[in-house]
Amino acid sequence: MNKLVIVGGGPAGLAAAAQARRCGVEDITVIERDKCLGGILNQCVHSGFGLHMFKQELTGPEYAARLEKEAEGIKCLTSTTVLSVKPDKSVECVSEKGLFTLRADAVILACGCRERPRGAIGIPGARCAGVYTAGTAQKLININGVMPGKKFFILGSGDIGLIMARRAILQGGEVCAVAELMPFSSGLKRNIAQCLDDFGIPLLLSHTVTDIKESGGRLSGVTVSRVDEKLRPVPGSERFYECDTLLLSVGLIPETELLRGAGAQLDPVTQGARVDERMMTSVDGLFCVGNMLHVHDLADNACKEAEECARFAAEYLAGESAGGELAAVECTGGVRYAVPQFLRRGARGALSLKLRVASEVKNVYISAQADGEEVYSLFRRVAAPGEMEYLTLPEEKAARLRAARKIVITLRAKQ
Ligand SMILES: Cc1cc2nc3c(=O)[nH]c(=O)nc-3n(C[C@H](O)[C@H](O)[C@H](O)COP(=O)(O)OP(=O)(O)OC[C@H]3O[C@@H](n4cnc5c(N)ncnc54)[C@H](O)[C@@H]3O)c2cc1C
Structure with a gap:
């Protein structure tokens, strides 16, 4: 069947849909409860969007329009709310036509977050x-x-x-x-x-x-x-x-109703799902991205994450292996959280960890450690909780981290 259902037609959902199509997934459906696509971008009339994705400073609605164009031709059910997603990937929806169920082989949840x-x-x-x-x-x-x-x-x-x-x-x-x-x-x-x-x-x-x-x-x-x-x-x-x-x-809190209903594990710090390197939750074939996974600083970063996730969902649909057993990532010494929370021992390629520090710190290295030994670090003159940090490990360093018994992300002061 090779069917992908994406819940949420905000920037993360739309970016995931366009990328999944580029990766060869043919049967894609985006479900959005609002009457139009674009998510939170529609109410953000200020500029400041799209500097990384489109190399241009756009307003929220302009940015949404660009993403919609990229996803043009993909089936989008607007004014449709997803009520639940079951571990067998059946997606229960409601619209003015009534209740109906879609059956999928993989589901990407991109439902955003809510305000405290x-x-x-x-x-x-x-x-x-x-x-x-x-x-x-x-x-x-x-x-x-x-x-x-x-x-x-x-x-x-x-x-x-x-x-x-x-x-x-x-x-x-x-x-x-x-x-x-x-x-x-x-x-x-x-x-x-x-x-x-x-x-x-x-x-x-x-x-x-x-x-x-x-x-x-x-x-x-x-x-x-x-x-x-x-x-x-x-x-x-x-x-x-x-x-x-x-x-x-x-404060913003990821939307978690659908994750809870599906029985996916949640992270008490991010309050979103706990995921592996593919952004797959603890439920097989159920992926999570964007503000629903953890609150992002920029829409561009949510989109970039969604594109990565869509590539992994396409691999999953093509029957490629997830990459072996899970290894937990531990955050200590001033690192509040890191996503993904689990690495796959047998996964290949570079590794991108997204993280936030717990409080403002100066002159520190963000350090990735395998069994007590630093395999990669990134210097920051100032790191603040409001800005997301990216630790991108090249393949060989990522392999050392994935093979470790104890994987730690921490801060190390510059001597
Ligand atoms: C006020 C504000 C200002 C911002 N300013 C900037 C800025 O200047 N620059 C920048 O880069 N970023 C900015 N951002 C951040 C950016 O908007 C977010 O990072 C981005 O929108 C996250 O995308 P998302 O797709 O994860 O979530 P959202 O945009 O929230 O989209 C989620 C979508 O899922 C839908 N949905 C939820 N539940 C269901 C369901 N059960 N069934 C069907 N559909 C569902 C929602 O209706 C929504 O359309 C701002 C955010 C806010 C709130």
């Missing part, structure tokens, strides 16, 4: 109107043409929060400040420069919102406090900001 809401971080204070996640506010402004407030305070310095600080000002609003709980920002440096510094918006590191005030059912201001090294609010450091809207940019 207020309830997940427990901000005290009034339960009133005027609290939005940054992505919801972005959709309201850029898709629905509705301005959610006039004077904003932003909690969390993730990329969406930074982009929305600029967007609110360009749309005629005011922004008091961006508060970040950690002593460093989780956003890209270029976004701090272009979205905050260029507009004179203060970034309050080691600060959080400790109270919300309301008037007539609508937010009327927030109290912001400094936090100590244990992230506890410091008494006496409170400052009140009058505003009508609080935007939350406090």
